Amino acid sequence: MKHYDFEISLFVDNELDEEMQREMFEHLAKCGECRKTVQGFLGIKKEVNNYYGSMPAAPVPVLSGGAAHNNSRSTIYAFSAAASLIIVSVLFLAYYISSKASYENYENKIVALASTNAVLNSKLKSTNVQELPRQVAEPVKEVKSAGHSRRVNKKAIKKNEDIRNNNIERKFTGSQNTNMAVREQVTDADYFTIKLTGN
Amino acid sequence: MKTILIHKQYRDIYKEYSADIFRYAFSLLKNREDAEDVMHEVFLKYMDNNQSYKQECSIKTWLLILTRNKCYNLLSQRKIRQSVDADDMEVAYRSDFDDKISLNEALLTLSPEENELLYLKEYGGFSYVEIGEITGLSLSNVKIKLFRTRNLLKKLLLEE
Numbered sequence: 001m002k003h004y005d006f007e008i009s010l011f012v013d014n015e016l017d018e019e020m021q022r023e024m025f026e027h028l029a030k031c032g033e034c035r036k037t038v039q040g041f042l043g044i045k046k047e048v049n050n051y052y053g054s055m056p057a058a059p060v061p062v063l064s065g066g067a068a069h070n071n072s073r074s075t076i077y078a079f080s081a082a083a084s085l086i087i088v089s090v091l092f093l094a095y096y097i098s099s100k101a102s103y104e105n106y107e108n109k110i111v112a113l114a115s116t117n118a119v120l121n122s123k124l125k126s127t128n129v130q131e132l133p134r135q136v137a138e139p140v141k142e143v144k145s146a147g148h149s150r151r152v153n154k155k156a157i158k159k160n161e162d163i164r165n166n167n168i169e170r171k172f173t174g175s176q177n178t179n180m181a182v183r184e185q186v187t188d189a190d191y192f193t194i195k196l197t198g199n
Numbered sequence: 200m201k202t203i204l205i206h207k208q209y210r211d212i213y214k215e216y217s218a219d220i221f222r223y224a225f226s227l228l229k230n231r232e233d234a235e236d237v238m239h240e241v242f243l244k245y246m247d248n249n250q251s252y253k254q255e256c257s258i259k260t261w262l263l264i265l266t267r268n269k270c271y272n273l274l275s276q277r278k279i280r281q282s283v284d285a286d287d288m289e290v291a292y293r294s295d296f297d298d299k300i301s302l303n304e305a306l307l308t309l310s311p312e313e314n315e316l317l318y319l320k321e322y323g324g325f326s327y328v329e330i331g332e333i334t335g336l337s338l339s340n341v342k343i344k345l346f347r348t349r350n351l352l353k354k355l356l357l358e359e
Contacts, residue, residue: 009346013320015327040353047356048321051302052222 004034012041209246216259217242219323220266226318227270227311237269256332263323263333267315274311305355313348320345 004027010016011024028035220241224234244265256264306314312334319325319333327341336344 005350006343006346009349010342013327013345015342040357041349044317044349044352044356045321047302048317048352051306052226052318052322055222055225 001031003031003037005037008034008037008041012038012045209242212245212258212262213242216262219259220262222322223263223266223315223318224270226314226322227267228273229307229314233273237266237273240269241265256329260325260329260332263319267333270311270315302356305352308355309348309351312344313351316341316345316348317352 004011004024007016007020007024011021016024028038217238221234221238224237224241225231228234228237241262245262306317309317315334316330319330325333327338327345330336330341330345331338334341
């Protein structure tokens with residue numbers, strides 16, 4: 001009887017074609033020697049499989065250098081960039097909110113000032129400045145003397161200045177002590193022109 | 200974000216194939232430290248230049264081809280066959296065979312090529328075609344060499 005060995009190696013690996021496999025089954029049913037060979041090859045298969053299977057797995061490596069190192073470094077860079085971007089964004093947002101709040105506050109102040117001015121204007125219009133008593137400056141008299149062609153009566157000038165200041169002060173207090181009133185005082189102030197008479 | 204995804208991909212591949220690569224390297228080198236070195240080098244090479252993977256074979260096959268090349272380079276450079284230490288082969292394993300010699304001793308007597316064929320077929324479960332892709336052997340060569348290796352191992356274990 002013919003015995004197989006090479007074909008049995010293929011048989012245990014399930015690498016025989018269908019026809020050869022059927023022939024092998026028929027032969028094995030009759031041949032104890034070939035069954036022993038099959039058992040031997042299957043035993044080796046099992047032993048080698050168990051041998052490598054019982055081997056402890058390799059330890060987890062500490063990846064350093066090469067692409068792994070570059071990748072971890074790239075990851076760190078990416079996170080740093082993202083963190084920086086977030087910080088800058090938060091700072092910008094805080095600055096924007098603060099600016100907006102101060103701008104709104106400034107706007108409110110302008111509106112309040114405008115309304116105050118409107119109120120003052122209306123009060124100012126209702127105030128009759130002419131009602132306030134007013135002194136009239138006296139004309140300066142020409143003084144003639146022997147040694148000077150022209151002389152000014154200093155006492156008269158001083159008195160007129162006092163009158164003018166007194167008028168301004170009364171007007172100021174009579175106009176509710178406001179900027180508008182002061183402005184009006186300035187424009188309407190009675191500046192005395194001292195006309196000097198002479199040659 | 201892309202970097203994180205790529206990093207996760209490497210980790211997944213390492214998780215899935217590191218044990219197979221380590222054992223395959225060990226089957227060739229018979230030295231644990233060398234096998235670990237080769238495994239790490241293979242993964243670093245994969246991470247450095249995984250563009251060379253052309254998807255003509257599975258990723259596992261491609262990694263094993265890298266492993267094989269590394270191992271044979273190491274074998275030729277260090278002449279590791281002469282410096283095999285039997286202690287490196289000790290694995291916590293007891294054979295069911297009533298062996299004349301231990302499986303460790305028997306595997307030590309085999310060549311790196313015979314060991315890798317045994318590993319790829321008996322443990323790795325690769326088909327003959329896949330083994331041919333990894334080792335560069337023709338299909339008929341794979342069949343014949345595997346058969347001879349099995350016969351040799353059977354004789355060493357059972358018939359000496």
